[in-house]
Amino acid sequence: MPDQDETLLLNLNEAIATMRDKDSLFKVVTTKLRLIFPFDLIGINVFDAELKTKRLFLRDYYGAEDPQPAVPGSMANFTPIANSPIEQLVADPRVRQLTLQDYMGAYPDYEPFARMRQQDIGQLTAVPLRIGGHLTGFLTLASRRAPNLTPADEKLLEKIGSLIAVAVANTLAFEEVARREQQRTLQLNINNALLSIKQREPLFRAVAEELSRVVPFEYFGIRVQRAEQGEVFQAFAEFSRPAPGAPLEARDPDRDEDEGLRDSESIYRQSTDLLQAAAVYSGPEFKALAVRYPRLRYVYEHYHTRALLVAPIWQRPDGAAVLTLSAAEPDAFQPEDLATVLALVPQIGLALENLFAFEQIEQLKAQVEQERTYLVDEINTSARFGADSGAFIGSGPALQQTLRRIGQVAPTDTTVLISGETGTGKELVARELHNASPRHARALIKLNCAALPAQLIESELFGHEKGAFTGAVERRIGKFELANGGSIFLDEIGELPLDLQAKLLRVLQEREFERLGGTKVLHSDARVIAATNRVLADEVAAGRFRADLYYRLNVFPIELAPLRERREDIEPLLRHFVQRLSKRLGKPVRQVRPADLAALQAYSWPGNIRELEHVLEQAIIVSQGPFLEFAGFAAAPLVAGAAAGASPASAPIKTLREQERDHILAALQRTGGRVSGAQGAALLLDINPKTLEARMKKLGIRRTVGLQS
Template identity: 85%
Template sequence: MPEQDDTLLLHLNEAIATTRDKDSLFKIVTTKLRLIFPFDLIGINVFDAELKNKRLFLRDYYGAEEIVSELPATVDYFTPIAGSPVEKLVADPRVRQITLQDYMGDYPAYEPFLRMLHLGVSQLTVVPLRTAGHLTGFLTLASRRRPNLTPADEKLLEKIGSLVAVAVANTLAFEEVARREQERTLQLNINNALLSIKQREPLFRAVAEELGRLVPFAYFGIRVQRAGQQANIFQAFAEFLRDTPEAPLVALDPERDQDQRLSDPAGIYQQNSELLHEPAIYSGAEFKELAVRYPRLRYIYEHYGTRAVLVAPIWQRPDGAAVLTLSAARPDAFRNEDLATVVALVPQIALALENLFAFEQIEELRAQVEQERTYLVDEINTSARFGADSGAFIGSGPALQQTLLRIRQVASTDTTVLISGETGTGKELVARELHNASPRHNRALIKLNCAALPAQLIESELFGHEKGAFTGAVERRIGKFELANGGSIFLDEIGELPLDLQAKLLRVLQEREFERLGGTKVLHSDARVIAATNRVLADEVAAGRFRADLYYRLNVFPIALAPLRERREDIEPLLRHFVQRLSKRLGKPIRQVRPADLAALQAYGWPGNIRELEHVLEQAIIVSQGPFLEFAGFAAAPLVLALPAGAASNFAPLKTLKEQERDHILAALQRTGGRVSGAQGAALLLDINPKTLEARMKKLGIRRTVGVE
C-alpha cells in the first residue's frame, strides 16, 4: 500500500517539523507506526559519537498497566555497548528480524531480554537510526508474534528510521539547549548569591540548592586545606545532607570530623589522593573498591547507602587545596553531563571560597583592631605616666647602666625575656622599652597581670573564648595572644600563674599555637613573650610551684632590676625629675629639698622602690607651703625623714621588706579611710591592681578597717 506508506511518512515528517515536546512527538510516532506495524513494545536506544556506549532514549509498552510501571520510560545514563547484544547489531547495522532465543545463548543474563521474555515478548524488529550517514542508534519494535516483513516493509522501515533519527537528533539538541539554559540560569543564580550573601553557611546552602535543580544528589560537601593548617588536614567548609530528593538540605555538624568512624588515616583527602587530581565519577564496583580502602567512604557506604560520588577538585596548589564532593544512593545517579555542569561551576565556587576567606579574615582583623583599640585606649587612660617621663631610666649609676646595656643587647631580637625585680622597680617600663626598641614597635604591646584575675578567667584572657564556652560567654572574645600577634605580650607577675595554665603557656612558647576556650580551631601567634616576676622563680621551681620546663623557656635572656636601695646615687636625679614633673602637673611651685631631707631619703630603704619615692614626693608637693618640701607628718612617708641624716643612720631601726610593705599599705589605707578600689582607693594611690592589693593585704594580715591597726 504505497499510498498509505506515503501518508504515514508525511504525517511523521509533519509531526517532527512542528512538535517540540518529546513525549507528544513520540506518542504521535508510535501511534502512526502501530497502524501499519503491530507491536507490543517500542524502544529507541541512542549511542555516543564513538559507538562505545548506549542509553535508553524511549520505551513504551502496550500491555497490562501493572506491567508498564515496571519498565522505565527513559534512562539518563550510558552503559557500555560491549558485552551486550547491541554489539552484534552495531557490527552489522541494517533492518532485521531477530528472535530473542537466538541471542540468549551468548547473552543469557542480559536483563532487558529477560524482562521481555517475562512479558511474553520474543520477536524483535531492529531498525538502524542514521544522521548524515552516521549510526546514532536503533529503533526496536518488539512483539509476541513474529511479523512477516516484506522487502517493501523493510524499505519503509528504513525511511521511518531516517525520520525517527532526525526526530531523536532534534529532541537531543533541544534537550541540550534546555540544559545549557538551565546551566546559565544556575550560574546566574549563583553569581547573585555570591554578590548578596557573605556568610559561609547561607551561601553554600544557596549554591547546593541551585545545583540540586540540575544534578540529583544526597550529599553536598566542600572541604578545604588552607595554608597554615596542619599538613594534609582537610576541614569541612560546607556540608549538607538530605534523606530524599525532595527533602530540604540539612547542614551537618561541623564537629563531625572528630568522629573516629570518619577518621582518614589512609588519606582520602590528602593532597596525593587520586580523588583530588581530576574531576571524576566513582560508582558501582569502583566506588565499592574505594570504600574498602578509605574508612570515610566505607562509613557512608554502610550507613547512608551511598553508591556513587562525584568529585570535582576546586584547586590544588602549594598554599592548600579544596574539593567539591556530591554523593548519591543510586549507582547511576551521576552522568557525564552532571560532571560537566559541576566542573563549569568550579571557578565560581573557587571565587566564593576566596571571597569568604577574605571576608572572614577582614572580620577577624576588624575584631582584632577593635580589641586593640579598646585595649590601647585603656592603656592610655591607666598608664599615662609610663615612658621616658616616668623616671624609670633616670640616673647614671652602674646598676641602671647594666640594665640599659641588657635592653640594648636583646631589644632587636625576638628572644624571650624574663625581667625580675621587686615591686616598683619598673619591670613594666623595661618591657615597654624592649618593645619600643624592637622591630615590632609598630604593633601593640599587650599586657596581662597574672595575679590580677581569678585563675578561671586567666585562660580566657590569654587565649580567648568562643561564644557559649562557659556561663557568661555571650560572644566570641579574642585573647591576649591573638591581640599580640606580630607584636609583644607582657606577662606580669608570671610567678602567680596556676600550674595547669603553665602547661598551656608552655605549648604556646614551644609550638606558637593554641585554641580558644570552647573552640577546636588551632590558632597561631607570632608574639614576642616578655615576662616579669617579683619572685625568685628558681626557688618556686624547687618548691614545686612553678614548672621547671616553663622556667627554662622563659629565662632565655634574664634582666634583673636592682632595688632603689642599691641605687642610692640615682635618688637625687630621680627626686629632681619627679619634683619638676609633679609640680607642673599639680600646678604647684617647684620647691627645694633640704640637704638633711635629701640625706634621709637616700638613707631610707624604699621597699616600694621608685613608685614609693614618686608617691612620697607627690604628697609632699601637695601639702608643702614654704620654700622647701615638707615630709614630716605623713604616715606613708619614711619615718626617718623626721630625724637629721646622722640620727637616721644611728637610731632608725631597719625594717624587713615585709614590714615595710605592710606599713606602706597601712599608710595608704589610712589616707583613703580603708577604701581599697575606686577613684579614692588605696590601689590607685599605690598604683597596683585592686585584686593584687587585696591579695597582699590578706597575705600580710591587714583588714579593711584600718583605724585600729
C-alpha cells in the same frame, strides 16, 4: 610638643582606621598632615611584596579639592622601581629630606620632576610605609620651602607612616574585594545570592540548596585544603537530608555519633586520588569503592548509599577543593547531572573565594581595630611613663648596670626576664627594650598574668574562635597574634597557672599556637619580655613553676635593684618628681629640708620608686610654706623611723598608722598639748594646724595630753 604629637596620632588613627574608600582616606590624611607639616604636593606609592614594582596610590597637587593622578591610567598598573627615583628611597628606607636638584641629575627625563620644577617646588620629604617591619611604600611631601624638620618631626613622621601603611593596605584589600565582586556580578548574575552570604555554614547550606534544585541527593559535602604560609587551611561542610523533601541538616564532617571511624579514616584523607577527577560512581562501581575505603563502606552499610558524584572545584599546587554528593538510589546521578554540577562549579569556587576573602578581611579588620586600641593605650602609657617618668633617673652603679644590660640585649630578639620588687620599674624597662629594638615600629603588647582569672588568660594570650566557650560571640585575636613582628610583655609571669605554662613553652619553642576552640596552627614572630617580682628559681624548687619554661625565659636576666640599695639615687629622683609633680598639680616648687632628705634616704622604701613618687605627691598637695610638709602623711614614719634608728633589729615593727600616731603624741607631749601658735605642735611638726587637727581626729588623739591614750 609630645602631647600634640600624640593627639595628632590618635586623631589620625581614629579617622583612617575604618576607611574603605581611598579618596576619602587620602583627603583625611592630607587634611591632618597639613595641620603641622606645610607642603604643596603629597603622593603615596605602594610596592609589591618583592619590592620590584610600584604603583601610584594617589597624588594631590597644591591642595586641589579632588586628588588627581599624575598620568591618566597610571593608578591601575604597577611600574618597575628600577631606573626610577624610587629606587634610591628603597635602597635606604628612612625619613629623608631631599632637594629636587639632588634627583634631577640622575633622572633628568622624569616628567613629574619637570612639572614640579615649573611650579618652583624644590624640597622633598620621603617617609617609608611599613607593616610588620616590611616596606610597603613611600609617602612623599613636596614643598616650595625647606621644611627644616627636627629629629622629633622625623620620628613623628615615622609613626604616621606606620598608621598610613596599615590604612592603605586595608583600603587596597577592600578595593580588591570590590573589584572581584564587580567581576563576579557581571559574569555570574545567577550567583548574586550566594555571594551575598558571608558566614561559612549559611553559605555552604545555600550552595547545597542551590544544587538540590537541579540534582537530587541525600548527602552534600565540600572539603577545601589550602596551604597558607606553610600552614594547611581546611574548610568543611557536610549536610544530609533525612527524608526526601526534608530540610538539609548540618553534619560533623569527620564524625558520626554512632560510628567508630577515626578522623584519619575519612574519605577525604584516604582517597586523594579518587577525588581528583570528576566522576559518577554508582551500582557495582560504588560497591567496589566501598570495599576499598572504610568510610564508604560505613555509609554503604549504615546510610544505604549506592551512588557518589565527585566534582573537583579546583586542583592547584597550594591546595584543592572538592564537592561530593551521594544518594541511596544506584541510578541517582546521570552524566548530565555531573555536567550540571560541573557547570556550577565555577560559581561555587567564586563563592568560596569570596567567603575566604571576606573572612580574611574581617580578621584583618579586627586586628587593625585591636592594634588601634593598643596604639591608644601606648600613647596614654607613654604620656604617663615617658622619658620623664624617673625610671632611669640617677647615676648609681645599680642603675648603670641595668642600663648596660638593656643596651646589650635590646638590638637582639633574645628573650628577656626582668626581676625585681614591686615599684622598681619593670614595665618601663620592658618598654625601653622594645623602643630600642628593631621592632619599635610595631606594637608592644602587654598582659598582666595576675590581673585576670586563670580561665581567661588563655583566651587573652592565644585568642579564641566564635563559640569556643559561653560568651564567645565572635572571634578574638590573642595577644601573641597581635604582637607578631613586635614584642609581647608578660608581667607577673610567676602567676601563670601550670597548665598554661606548658602552652606558653610551646610558643617559645615552636613559635606556634592555636586559638581557643580552633584547629588552625598560627605562627607568631613576637619577642618575649617577661617580668616577675618572685624568685622564679625558688618557685621551680617548690613545684609552682615549670623548670623548662624558667630556662626558656631566663635567657638574658635583668635584675632591678630595690630603692633601698640605690640610696644615692633618691636625691635626684626626689628633685625630678618634685619638679614634674608640682607642674602637673599646679603647685609651686618647694624645697626639702636636709633632715627630711636624710629621713627619706634612711627609709627602707618597700614600695620602691612608686612609693617615693606617691609620698612626694601627697606632700606637694598639702604643703603650704616654703618647704615640703611630710608630717601626718605616708612619709611621717620616715622622720620618726630615722630618729629611732638605734632601735634594736629584733624590736617589733609598728604600722605606719602607729608610727604617725606616736610621732604626733610626742610633739603634743613636748608642747603641753598645744596644737597651734608659736609654742604649738603644728609649728614643731612643720604642718598646718588645721591639717594636724584633722590627723588627730582621724587617729583618735585628744588635745589634753593626759587623755591621749
